[in-house]
Amino acid sequence: MRRAHTVEQVREAERQLMATLPEGALMQRAAHGLAHAVLDLLGTGGAGGAYGRRVLLLVGSGDNGGDALFAGAVLARRGVAVEAWLLSERAHEAGRRALLAAGGRVVDAPPRTRPDLVVDGVVGIGGRAGLKPEAREALAAVAGVPVVAVDVPSGVAVDTGELPPDGDHVTAALTVTFGTHKVAHLADPAAAVVGAVHLVDIGLGPLLPPPAAEALQTADVAALLRPPVGDAQKYGRGVVGVRAGSAAYPGAGLLSTAGASCGLAGMVRYVGDDAVHDLVREQHPEVVGAGRVQAWVVGSGSGDGAAGTLAEALADDVPTVVDADALVHAPRDRADLVLTPHAGEAARLLDAERDDVEARPLEHARRLVEAHGCVVLLKGRHTIVAHPDGRVRVTTTGTPWLATAGAGDVLGGLVGALLASGLDPFDAASVGSWLHGAAATRASGGGPITAGDVARSLPPVITAVLGGSGA
Ligand SMILES: NC(=O)C1=CN([C@@H]2O[C@H](COP(=O)(O)OP(=O)(O)OC[C@H]3O[C@@H](n4cnc5c(N)ncnc54)[C@H](OP(=O)(O)O)[C@@H]3O)[C@@H](O)[C@H]2O)[C@@H](O)CC1
Ligand SMILES: Nc1ncnc2c1ncn2[C@@H]1O[C@H](COP(=O)(O)OP(=O)(O)O)[C@@H](O)[C@H]1O
Ligand SMILES: [K+]
Known part of the structure; x- marks a missing residue:
């Protein structure tokens, strides 16, 4: 069974799990799962590996951006050219430092060379439906590049699967989510913009209540x-x-x-x-x-x-x-x-x-x-x-x-x-x-x-x- 939980259910399970783990451990699990899904999508298993591949991270103010930055650090260590476009002055500081230490770059404008992939770390389960102008402009600048959404495509209503008017949301080729699916991964119209969904196990399973929605397998x-x-x-x-x-x-x-x-x-x-x-x-x-x-x-x-x-x-x-x-x-x-x-x-x-x-x-x-x-x-x-x-x-x-x-x-x-x-x-x-x-x-x-x-x-x-x- 594919199970989907609400933001509140996820937050409560995460709170319980985090109390048993060192600080930042959950984000590391999420970021590593995300990085490996991106490497798979880039097809880096061949002779050239990840060298020459370019990934642009769109980074918002919260932990969703933190996931993207730490995943970017993993990618950079594998040889991917990683740039992070910070859309907020409050980007995750430890994540930013990790990316820079791994050889990634921070930018504040669209990169000159078109990336192979965009990682959407604008907002996750803390986001409201719709996008702020900075995110809208950044997405427009890389229109046509496949997007990997972190947790959910930014802009969708996570608990209802509704979409904001005027297409004010990310449309993903792949969504990498953590711990459990969210309702928007299953329920239309949002489910039509999540692309393929990859679930990364971060250990939440035993702490989750009955799901808000499920999909038979x-x-x-x-x-x-x-x-x-x-x-x-x-x-x-x-x-x-x-x-x-x-x-x-x-x-x-x-x-x-x-x-x-x-x-x-x-x-x-x-x-x-x-x-x-x-x-x-x-x-x-x-x-x-x-x-x-x-x-x-x-x-x-x-x-x-x-x-x-x-x-x-x-x-x-x-x-x-x-x-x-x-x-x-x-x-x-x-x-x-x-x-x-x-x-x-x-x-x-x-x-x-x-x-x-x-x-x-x-x-x-x-x-x-x-x-x-x-x-x-x-x-x-x-x-x-x-x-x-x-x-x-x-x-x-x-x-x-x-x-x-x-x-x-x-x-x-x-x-x-x-x-x-x-x-x-x-x-x-x-x-x-x-x-x-x-x-x-x-x-x-x-x-x-x-x-x-x-x-x-x-x-x-x-x-x-x-x-x-x-x-
Ligand atoms: N908790 C955990 O253990 C784990 C969590 N994990 C990760 O954390 C994510 C949740 O992180 P989070 O709680 O920091 O919220 P997040 O989605 O980044 O948004 C934050 C801020 O964005 C802003 N904002 C709101 N709406 C907006 C909009 N439409 N457009 C633009 N900005 C908007 C708003 O701030 P504002 O700028 O409005 O003051 C808000 O405070 C989760 O999805 C997963 O990826 C994983 O690492 C696994 C372990
Ligand atoms: N875009 C779509 N993708 C997949 N299935 C669809 C789509 N649109 C409709 N369906 C399915 O097609 C069927 C149409 O049923 P219905 O609207 O009752 O048509 P009719 O009355 O002509 O039999 C339903 O099972 C519905 O879930
Ligand atoms: K996102």
Whole structure:
């Protein structure tokens, strides 16, 4: 599991750890991890080593700048030409001295020779969102040079993943962070500007509380799935029912059924429009009609019939995925629901603007959870799954090619299958979203996909996650 903590949680853990260590020890750990990540990125393993490489440090007034300066000293000792542009008169004094002693230079203007890399030590977890004019000007002077961000790209809102207006933040090729991930590394829109994220272990692990957000990794998904065992039988594996699609939108019914037919439930039922049912039978002959289910998927393409369809499903009192047209009819007193809005639907539910949901997805997912008292899966580049108890999971699998019509219908069916197989709503939503993204990446291979391609890639992705070849 990739875990992310808030600034306050990190500060408290650091305080406890620092009390047991000599002064400056944590910063040395951080700086060495940072320097080695920079050397890796520069590709200094070859014959010439680091000689001839140029790195510019942008150094702010706090310990984030201290990390950059001490890392600069390590780099300078390896032969890198290191210059530090101090953006504040209060730059970390011991770090400054270490850099100079190692042969680095201090400058107060852009270097004449373009650097190979910029290290952003402007602000870390002590920073406010946005940049001061000095930092903005320094970044403009080296525009186009890849940036390694120290802890977080300066300017992002660390605990919310929000970005200041007008692009007033660093965009990193690589972010080297310390002790634990921060929320901005996972949550969009900031997660889109952190680049690759490298975590340096500084010993905080045992002192950290439960995370503010987390991201499933392959092993977590494998551990949460419920593959059938020796004496399995289809009803025991769970039956998922789909109530989606209508004469006007038959495709939504087909695609929800395709997602539900990923193989994770023992049986799929379809209940709905007769013409859609005929199409479902043609494409998925194993899908049966009305009967008992362990979970429902309701709403994609349900059109005007959504309220009635949802009411019929809810009468069964089983966990239910509420999607698309059914969302506005979702009751507020059922903890066994999973709501799966995209930003536009979330905006409608909250009487907000779509742009605001996209700018602050974590906040809006939490507001939806508060309003509905159930798990909410807010779709987007990094989908957010939020639980009423405060837990948040962010999906980091996927590809922009997944932004294609009908992809959400497949996801709803898949989450329904996971609910039917016995996962609780939070696990079903987050595992479903993870598999959906992984299937999209596999289907895409870097090129275009349809929603049907995503559904067809689910079984091999599940096989691969469970340790088979997935071929
Ligand atoms: N603690 C530890 O054990 C470890 C910590 N470590 C490192 O320390 C980092 C945190 O350091 P920190 O606490 O000194 O804060 P930091 O982020 O450098 O900012 C400081 C000052 O910046 C200023 N400022 C604020 N906003 C601004 C803006 N938008 N634009 C420009 N300036 C702005 C503001 O001062 P102001 O100028 O406003 O008075 C503020 O006081 C952490 O991220 C990690 O890298 C590692 O070494 C591991 C061990
Ligand atoms: N930029 C993106 N990168 C990765 N995935 C995305 C991106 N934009 C959207 N998605 C995903 O694509 C799917 C689109 O679903 P949705 O908006 O419901 O479309 P539809 O209603 O057409 O099915 C969601 O799973 C969402 O998380
Ligand atoms: K930084």
